[in-house]
Amino acid sequence: MQTKLVKKHYLYQRIASGLEQQIKNNVLAIGDKLPSLRDFCKLYGTSQTTAIKVYYELESRGLIETRPKSGYFISGSLKRIPALPKTSQPSPESGQIMIEELLEKVYNNPAPIGITLAHAVVSDELLPIAKLNKGLVQAMRELKGSGTAYGEIQGNEKLRKQIVRHAYTMPDLSHEDVITTAGCINAISYAMMALAKSGDTIAVESPVYFGILQLARSLGLRVLELPTHPQTGIEIGALKKALEANQINLCLLVSNFSNPLGSLMPDEHKKEVVRLIQKHNIPLIEDDIYGDIYFGANRPNTCKTFDESGLVLWCSSISKTLAPGYRVGWISPGKFKSEILRIKLFHAIASTNITQEVIANFLETGRYEHHLRKLRNTLQANSLQYIRAINDYFPEGTKVSRPQGGMVLWVEFDQKIDTIELYDLAIKKGVSIAPGRLFSLQDQFSNCMRLNYGTPWNDALEKGLKDLAAIAMQLNSIY
């Protein structure tokens, strides 16, 4: 469970961990009522704030649940919660499977889709659109030439300063170290173009976001997929072995809430990765696009936090939290600043001026923090509802990830279920999913799928998941 990953500095975390042990040791049993907040304060001698935090923390770990007007109870679903998928076991060879056709099928489907679970986005209703629009009018008034002129090649300076201010886990970062881009994948594209040439090998997690696979392949790179744990991310031992065998020229890791697993690399793993890449002098592209959507107590660190060599290129954007259509992202390229700047200049000259200014203002006024707090709560609640529904409806033995942030779940069925078949049947019911085969260039994950939980929970989603479950049951019984 994720408790292992959080430093137990704070009182509330210590108390929560103590209670977790009691639950696991059956000192506290399923259905037991927990003390009221007032009683809790008396019992533990804490403030009410701490008491609330303890209960929130235990709730986020799926250990306790609220019942309206009754209080907190030890979660009944605890013992029945679906198992975690195992650590992936990709082959140590670069895969060559073509995923283009399948991608086209899933993402260019002309059929009317009622429930779209195939994407990794949050729904409109969770975005602060009215506030962004106010910001647009303000930017129009304040920007020289209303943003019609070319901006700085490196990107809007105000935005770069705000990105740095907001990067709490990297206190040494300067706005001179940041280059803005047209979204996170554009940042990754610049990094790959700057650091690798056709025939080079890039190491990635497995499963991994198909956009990264496609980009790497389009640049002629070989992709080495490494074993990855659904909670702690890439297996450090496997990465170490690949580095020592001189197998790789470049690494790319989604260290926080990887897509599709939702894994979170513990600090010790991040430190070890940084130590390893320094030893072998191999650059690391760190895709931190989900980093701000953490369900734990604190914003997780990045590999960049621990990097003193300049080998880590930190990439992120606001596409998962504010406005994908603005195309605002960035890279902090460590010691490769001049290379990345040159590539940006050559391929795009500058970034869209006015959307950068809007985001800069949004961060500056503190609206971003406020928005993120709400967004994180909603997404975490959604994820728990999905896990509950999967538990309630899906075939026995279905495994599911426990995303510790982000907006996607990874589901693993029995080996005999093919999620491409599942996709075909589900789409007829108006439900789209992302089949697992999209997330590897090897013959893997045919029994897996990625689900998006970026839409606030509602009855239609419940029905959609029920429909998926019925199809899975049907496929289960055929074979």
Add this chain to the structure above:
Amino acid sequence: MQTKLVKKHYLYQRIASGLEQQIKNNVLAIGDKLPSLRDFCKLYGTSQTTAIKVYYELESRGLIETRPKSGYFISGSLKRIPALPKTSQPSPESGQIMIEELLEKVYNNPAPIGITLAHAVVSDELLPIAKLNKGLVQAMRELKGSGTAYGEIQGNEKLRKQIVRHAYTMPDLSHEDVITTAGCINAISYAMMALAKSGDTIAVESPVYFGILQLARSLGLRVLELPTHPQTGIEIGALKKALEANQINLCLLVSNFSNPLGSLMPDEHKKEVVRLIQKHNIPLIEDDIYGDIYFGANRPNTCKTFDESGLVLWCSSISKTLAPGYRVGWISPGKFKSEILRIKLFHAIASTNITQEVIANFLETGRYEHHLRKLRNTLQANSLQYIRAINDYFPEGTKVSRPQGGMVLWVEFDQKIDTIELYDLAIKKGVSIAPGRLFSLQDQFSNCMRLNYGTPWNDALEKGLKDLAAIAMQLNSIY
């Protein structure tokens, strides 16, 4: 002169050409007063509109001039107008000169610059910023989610339809054939990435925009610079020879108002280029970014106009006419649509949504046409003022291009003047220029420079050009 290039369909063009002959044959002499518009109508039996068009046409050819409150006169400067530069003679080998340092010097100059003649942009005051801002508010209201969501990968459909509607010279184009990009260079970057691999050779004009040189080199391409005429563009014979020798994998031409020469390929040349690339099955990237800024009677055709094979990839943007900071461009990729679409998806997913919508609305309402008419008139007037000033102040023997559109002039000094020295001296006077060496990877153009005339004529510009002239005189006298 450009008269050769315009089909003489219209009455006013036929009359203008007749008068041009009379001037050249000294039937009409320098200083002669021309008939008033009223008399002209009686003489030639035309409408007043036609009369005005004839005089505008002759004025644009530098043959006649207006004197306030006196009327039209045969231009006194006609006989003294600076000569044209000769057709360039680059070596038939790919050049390897590094221009990065010089570019950095010219474009990252921290010194205060009063008069910036180094860029190829129009000044803010020529942009319809208030109208674009209204469009921004409208787009915000009308776009689903106010443009926060991802747009279509291929680009905003309304914009693609308007691009096609506005592409008068390519009546067969469909919006399905257009993909939007983050500016024209981004379109070219996608085309180069899709069509060439490291080690391939691309044929270009010479001199050629340094951004194209840098982009090609960053992708590992060899650049074959071909002889280019300052008025008619690339030498067809040289291109033919290179194609027949299997020397090139890809062509890139700025067929209309090339940067920096301002040349305009005649239709016959465009047709011949299309015939040649079809014969050899070599794709052509056509950079038409300046095509809407024509000083002649009609929007010039493109190579794409004459292409039936799908080998021409037509690239353009609104960066030179409306708002470079919006980053809105496009490509019509012929038969390479799926390749370009894939590259866009991999490297950027989609384009900024809201700025595309603003441009779509701007085109739809006809505001673009209206704006272009004014812009073209201003820029043409500017170009004539520059040529006049160069004629008045610059050292005897200075040659200058006759741009037939666009916003840059190419100036060629005596061989002994080095424009990098000129740059260094001019910058101290607060005037920036683009030294000729930036426009080749070969040892060429050290005595040339590119000047921007995208700012409405004023006394400061007159003084700036005078200062440049004084420096050139000084350099002339040293050697």
